[in-house]
Amino acid sequence: MKFNNFLAVAAIGASALFVSSCSRQVNRVSTEQTIDISGSWNNSDSRLVADDLSGKILGANWINNFQEAHQGKKPTVIVGFVQNKSHEHIEAETFLKDVESAFVQTSKVRLVQGGKKREELRAEKEDQQSNASVSTMKKFGLENGADYILQGSINSIVDAHKRQKVVYYQVNLELTDIQSNEVVWIGEKKIAKYVKN
């Protein structure tokens, strides 16, 4: 009898263990927390780049230089494309949006929409020409022309042997005067990781 009881308890325990080992656990974590799993590019890298480059671009001299030359007017920036030439798929939008957000929040720089979103805006404007009331209809030809374009590139170097690997990422952002093609600011963020499998 005792043996049977023991067997029953053991079976229940084993099944509980089996069920718990199969169940997936998901916990919300802080986006500020660094969790490295594979060693690949992750949210912490994106955050590091965003924090560093936002601070650098807003603290650089190009804003003051522009304002001095244009009677205190704020510079207008459009975001161009970023070329990812690294060995991993990296979406630059994750850190570019943070930089754009810093532009808008600090009000030091005016930001204009580009790419597909600008196309959408123009299409909406076109729609308004025939559907909106005359007093609310927006006109073509009154967009803000950008003074500068922000472009970038992501590069990487991988040095790997057996189970060890060093990965180096370099993210560059450049701000160029659209009229003169003069580069007025270059920012870079370098990240190196040592990965051991």
Place this chain on the structure above:
Amino acid sequence: MKRNLFIIAALVAGCFYSFNVSAQQSSLVQDQNPRYKESERKYARIADTLNSEHGTTIQNTYKAFDWYEAKQERRQQNREWRHEERLNGGYYDYTPSWSLYGGYSYPFNSYRGYGGYGFGNHWGGGRSRFGVGVGFGW
């Protein structure tokens, strides 16, 4: 009379040309390249395509060699090959077709056939069902 008409036409054409040139020069700002229209025409054609990329990431990635990852990939590939072989009912799946060797072609297995994997083991014919013509099928 004809001569006078010719002179008048030449004068009109000259006036028209000089008017055009002066109009173009007057639209130039200081130090602007007078041939800027050439560039403008060129980029008017491609501006929409290029500008649609604004704010995006152009993925131009490369594959870095990683010893450990390459090993894992090789293992995974081997697993897939073995799985394929099991699905095919054995290592040698003879497909009756024309060949130089008695009606049996070289074992049809596209994974084994390319990529330099496993030829050494197969050419011996150790695990083949028939043992004839193995390895010399083409």
